[in-house]
Amino acid sequence: MPEGHSVHRIARQFALHFVGKQVQASSPQGRFAEGAAQLDGRTMIAARAVGKQMFLEFDSARFLRVHLGMYGAWDFAGDITADASSARIGQANQRGTVVGEFEDSLGSIGAPRRTRLRMSEQETLAPEITEFPPAPIGAVRVRLLTDASVADLRGPTACEVIDPPQVEAVLAKLGPDPLVDDPGEGERRFVQTVRSKSTPIALLLMDQSVVSGIGNVFRAELLFRNRIEPHTPGKQLTEEQAVALWRDWTHLLATAVEHGQMLTMEGLDEEAFRRALSSQADRHWVYKRTGLPCRICGTGIVMEEIGGRKLYWCPKDQA
Incomplete structure (x- = not known):
């Protein structure tokens, strides 16, 4: 999608x-x-x-x-x-x-x-x-x-x-979009909504009434980049964690609009950057990497179904 x-x-x-x-x-x-x-x-x-x-x-x-x-x-x-x-x-x-x-x-x-x-x-x-x-x-x-x-x-x-x-x-049914809403107000709405719910954060990020635009790829990558266990209830996230998620989504969305790719790995040298643009396999931290070693710790990436969609995550770095 x-x-x-x-x-x-x-x-x-x-x-x-x-x-x-x-x-x-x-x-x-x-x-x-x-x-x-x-x-x-x-x-x-x-x-x-x-x-x-x-x-x-x-x-x-x-x-x-x-x-x-x-x-x-x-x-x-x-x-x-x-x-x-x-x-x-x-x-x-x-x-x-x-x-x-x-x-x-x-x-x-x-x-x-x-x-x-x-x-x-x-x-x-x-x-x-x-x-x-x-x-x-x-x-x-x-x-x-x-x-x-x-x-x-x-x-x-x-x-x-x-x-x-x-x-x-x-529009009234949609959560904030970083490219449309006032940045401060969008962040406030997102943080407040997430931290008021007992729903797992992995489901909240896919809920378009909570935040607009996130799909399966960005969901997995945002949670890994911020080292958040996907099953954590929203209300158990600290305010700092919720703010970090929103700001990271703002950054990744702008980057994807710029490049036309969901490029979620950063700090790449020129050759790695070219590989990432040319192949999805070199573009993401965890998405579609079931069983492959985590790029950080080497633990096998896990895939499970949650809310009818596939979720990819590292059971060690996101513990």
């Missing part, structure tokens, strides 16, 4: 190439025909990501809310920018950088070009297109088209047209 950084990067792609432009909306597969008709011919005026939720605002107070879920993805094509992380959304303004040709990374950045880019959990760049707009591929739920760019959505968990009160109702 795409985690928070992916959705922020997608919103920035819309900010660069769709906001301020009149959009033709359609539903090639037919399942979103009524919703597309409400957006067709309208101007997109804003694009916003909050955690794993994205809101595309159109004139006449209509919003397209999208949650990609496990299988959703946006395909962009036409005159698009391969890395949109430098676009400003909300209070964030990270500068995008991609180094070389890496697994699941973009091949280039900079000026727009006629290409095809898939953005979901990972980002992949396809060969340049030969005609515009390209024909829809697969079951496209909704197509958004301008005179120069097109975005195709397939496989989302949620895709609906809503009004401002409905947007506020969705």
